Amino acid sequence: MSHPAIAISNLAFRWRPADAFCLELANVTVDAGKSLFLHGPSGSGKSTLLNLIGGVLLPARGSVSLLGQPLGELSASRRDAFRADHLGFIFQQFNLIPYLSGLDNVLLPCRFSARRAKRVSQPEVEARRLIGALDLDPALLGRPAAELSVGQQQRVAAARALIGQPEILIADEPTSALDAERQAAFVELLLSEAGRAGSAVVFVSHDLRLATHFDHSLALAA
Ligand SMILES: Nc1ncnc2c1ncn2[C@@H]1O[C@H](COP(=O)(O)OP(=O)(O)O)[C@@H](O)[C@H]1O
Numbered sequence: 001m002s003h004p005a006i007a008i009s010n011l012a013f014r015w016r017p018a019d020a021f022c023l024e025l026a027n028v029t030v031d032a033g034k035s036l037f038l039h040g041p042s043g044s045g046k047s048t049l050l051n052l053i054g055g056v057l058l059p060a061r062g063s064v065s066l067l068g069q070p071l072g073e074l075s076a077s078r079r080d081a082f083r084a085d086h087l088g089f090i091f092q093q094f095n096l097i098p099y100l101s102g103l104d105n106v107l108l109p110c111r112f113s114a115r116r117a118k119r120v121s122q123p124e125v126e127a128r129r130l131i132g133a134l135d136l137d138p139a140l141l142g143r144p145a146a147e148l149s150v151g152q153q154q155r156v157a158a159a160r161a162l163i164g165q166p167e168i169l170i171a172d173e174p175t176s177a178l179d180a181e182r183q184a185a186f187v188e189l190l191l192s193e194a195g196r197a198g199s200a201v202v203f204v205s206h207d208l209r210l211a212t213h214f215d216h217s218l219a220l221a222a
């Protein structure tokens, strides 16, 4: 039996034990290869939820399971390893290593995860393929990430998240710097590559117009 990519059950989170819960979710599942659009106003807990899904934060109640593995049952170091093996993360500010080339940034997950490295027979060829598929000139991959434009950094961050076919791809408002037309085009390319890799996708944006590109939507209230 195959497990859902993501299964959230009876989840509640608060920043401090004395606080009220700032996030509560009964049941959310994302099946393998499916996509979820997560939206809500600023401060509604979208990034917090992504960090719970990634096991960076742990809930006060309930559980998050990825690929059938409850994250709360793993030690912190096993969670880090699990994340490196199975999750691609596109951060809102991209979090590229500024002095490394675009290419070396894209290749990083293969250094941190033998499992992801094993799925890529020719890492540099795959990095260039991904970058091209995401509509960026692979010739730019030699430049330090700090010298790339925001749109170019976004493509590098997306290729880094996708390399080695992680089962789960998480994207935290990666389009907010783009105009509406380019946002939609980027989402289409990202989903197409995620589909090719078989990755389940959780994509955050406050722009509801993007919802139509995804299998499911979930709204977080302020
Ligand atoms: N490290 C933190 N410590 C305490 N509160 C935080 C922290 N990070 C975020 N918050 C609070 O949690 C709530 C949700 O934040 P966040 O998940 O970043 O929202 P969103 O991504 O939807 O804009 C906000 O009220 C925010 O101020």
Ligand SMILES: [Mg+2]
Residues within 6 Å of the ligand: 046, 047, 048, 172
């Ligand atoms: Mg956020």
